[in-house]
Amino acid sequence: MTNVLVSGAVKRFGRTRALDGASFEAGPGITGLLGPNGAGKTTLLRVLATVMSLNEGEIRVFGRDPAGHRDRLEIRRRLGYMPQEPGFHKNFTAFEFVDYVAILKEMTHRRTRHDEVHRVLVAVGLEGAQSKKIKALSGGMRRRVALAQALLGEPELLILDEPTAGLDPEQRLRFRETMSHLGADHSIVLSTHQTEDVAALCSRVVVMNHGRNLFSGTPRDLAELARGAVWLSEERAHGARLSYRTGEGRYRNIGTAPDGADQVDPTVEDGYLTLLGDEAFVEAA
Amino acid sequence: MIWHVSSDLLERYARDDVDAPQAFSIEAHLLSCEPCRANTTRLVDVDLLERLWSEVRSQISAPPIGSFERVLVRLGIKDYTARLLAATPSLRRSWILAVAAVLLLAVAVADRVAHGYLLFLTIAPMLPLAGVAAAYGPGIDPTYEVGIAAPMRSFRLLLIRTTAVLATTVALSFMAALLLPGFDWKVAAWLLPSLALVTSSLALATAMHPLWAAGTVALAWIAVTGTGAFLALGKLHARDIFGSTMQIALLCVIAAALTTLMARRDGFEKGDHQ
Numbered sequence: 001m002t003n004v005l006v007s008g009a010v011k012r013f014g015r016t017r018a019l020d021g022a023s024f025e026a027g028p029g030i031t032g033l034l035g036p037n038g039a040g041k042t043t044l045l046r047v048l049a050t051v052m053s054l055n056e057g058e059i060r061v062f063g064r065d066p067a068g069h070r071d072r073l074e075i076r077r078r079l080g081y082m083p084q085e086p087g088f089h090k091n092f093t094a095f096e097f098v099d100y101v102a103i104l105k106e107m108t109h110r111r112t113r114h115d116e117v118h119r120v121l122v123a124v125g126l127e128g129a130q131s132k133k134i135k136a137l138s139g140g141m142r143r144r145v146a147l148a149q150a151l152l153g154e155p156e157l158l159i160l161d162e163p164t165a166g167l168d169p170e171q172r173l174r175f176r177e178t179m180s181h182l183g184a185d186h187s188i189v190l191s192t193h194q195t196e197d198v199a200a201l202c203s204r205v206v207v208m209n210h211g212r213n214l215f216s217g218t219p220r221d222l223a224e225l226a227r228g229a230v231w232l233s234e235e236r237a238h239g240a241r242l243s244y245r246t247g248e249g250r251y252r253n254i255g256t257a258p259d260g261a262d263q264v265d266p267t268v269e270d271g272y273l274t275l276l277g278d279e280a281f282v283e284a285a
Numbered sequence: 286m287i288w289h290v291s292s293d294l295l296e297r298y299a300r301d302d303v304d305a306p307q308a309f310s311i312e313a314h315l316l317s318c319e320p321c322r323a324n325t326t327r328l329v330d331v332d333l334l335e336r337l338w339s340e341v342r343s344q345i346s347a348p349p350i351g352s353f354e355r356v357l358v359r360l361g362i363k364d365y366t367a368r369l370l371a372a373t374p375s376l377r378r379s380w381i382l383a384v385a386a387v388l389l390l391a392v393a394v395a396d397r398v399a400h401g402y403l404l405f406l407t408i409a410p411m412l413p414l415a416g417v418a419a420a421y422g423p424g425i426d427p428t429y430e431v432g433i434a435a436p437m438r439s440f441r442l443l444l445i446r447t448t449a450v451l452a453t454t455v456a457l458s459f460m461a462a463l464l465l466p467g468f469d470w471k472v473a474a475w476l477l478p479s480l481a482l483v484t485s486s487l488a489l490a491t492a493m494h495p496l497w498a499a500g501t502v503a504l505a506w507i508a509v510t511g512t513g514a515f516l517a518l519g520k521l522h523a524r525d526i527f528g529s530t531m532q533i534a535l536l537c538v539i540a541a542a543l544t545t546l547m548a549r550r551d552g553f554e555k556g557d558h559q
Binding site: 046049050051052053069072073076077079081083086087088089090091092093095096099100101103104105106108110111113114115117118130131146149 | 339340342347348350351363364365368369371372426427428429430431432433434435436437442551554555556
């Protein structure tokens with residue numbers, strides 16, 4: 001079952017084409033969007049969240065076209081959205097802010113709404129901070145507040161733009177736990193710079209660059225793109241496209257094998273770097 | 286001999302059909318009598334208990350509401366509307382104080398400089414315009430992006446906030462107008478311009494960023510009043526510019542703006558002016 005379908009998407013901002021013919025599909029489970037800065041991930045997620053329309057191309061969410069008023073409303077009733085830079089009314093407490101968004105999500109019955117607000121704050125581990133003003137919360141806690149509002153109403157489709165940015169390792173693990181639970185019976189589309197998140201969470205991954213998608217498949221398929229090109233050696237391999245010293249003191253190289261190197265299994269990150277080619281290596285260097 | 290609550294009395298207690306002294310007495314007994322507690326458990330309506338527990342949980346988990354929302358709720362506004370209004374940038378105390386300060390300054394100037402009345406009547410309608418422009422929109426409301434993706438119609442939210450901002454600013458402007466020297470029709474001469482500017486700005490905002498729309502309308506208003514003042518040079522009087530001809534023209538502007546606004550209101554739902 002495909003809940004999200006985008007084909008030939010074009011979105012222009014002046015002369016810039018943020019999306020330049022991107023195509024995308026997502027069904028139940030977690031789909032990860034990977035790509036360098038400016039690849040078009042955020043624009044694509046905004047289009048999916050119905051906060052922005054396409055200049056060209058076709059989009060269907062739950063089989064509905066967000067260009068139509070009724071269809072758009074129906075889509076909005078079934079989705080939760082966490083923007084990349086969620087804004088807050090900083091004088092609100094965490095509870096008040098999530099309660100405010102719950103009202104925007106048509107939850108007007110006070111008791112039911114408060115139960116739901118309490119539920120999502122517990123789900124993101126903020127039950128102890130619900131009475132704190134947003135302006136007194138750390139960056140990581142604010143992101144969890146933003147995630148909590150996206151979970152309101154148990155939406156069928158969750159669109160999360162870099163949800164793990166700014167989270168510490170413990171918070172990230174907790175996030176993964178929440179997502180893996182939700183991903184069992186929801187559709188989740190998330191963008192991230194963390195290939196570990198993709199490897200740990202996603203059943204599908206789409207890699208974007210320059211407004212187009214370069215790859216679509218499983219994380220394992222992405223990793224396999226670097227099969228035979230990842231090596232561990234005692235010395236830096238000067239002929240490799242990327243070579244860095246690991247914590248264990250050996251060098252991990254992508255590209256040409258140095259003398260005496262041991263070939264190792266590639267990771268999602270290796271596959272991603274291989275896919276992006278020289279552009280990624282310039283950025284990584 | 287151990288005393289127990291009769292089945293009949295327990296049933297009435299479970300139905301909330303006993304008076305307060307009886308209820309206190311039964312509850313005191315239940316604290317120390319396990320068999321009666323067990324009997325009571327069997328009689329309690331599970332749905333009722335869940336509803337009561339949910340209400341208790343709701344009261345405990347929800348932090349107390351702020352003073353602004355409390356005032357609105359006491360005025361009869363629904364709690365959810367009060368929360369939507371509490372998030373309105375141009376209903377913050379600092380904004381309202383700034384509006385009051387500008388009005389007081391305009392009143393003071395009106396009494397001291399030539400054509401001061403004209404200055405007051407030009408400025409007063411622009412304050413509601415600024416308030417409405419700062420009430421909702423991309424780059425104005427920090428939660429705009431989350432709000433536009435939510436099912437509540439942005440147009441409805443805009444109207445709720447516009448109404449509140451208009452009510453607040455118009456009330457302040459009216460009080461300021463009462464301070465003007467010489468109480469006459471001019472006290473209300475800014476009202477229709479206020480409505481015309483706000484509705485025109487909202488109509489334009491269906492096609493452009495709300496701040497650009499408000500800026501365009503404000504410049505047009507200054508041009509209109511400035512041109513009127515220039516034409517009336519030498520015999521300048523507020524009545525010449527804000528007289529019945531302008532008031533009728535403004536009514537036409539309001540009607541045209543409202544028609545456009547209603548026809549194009551779906552523009553607020555698309556979020557493309559970010």
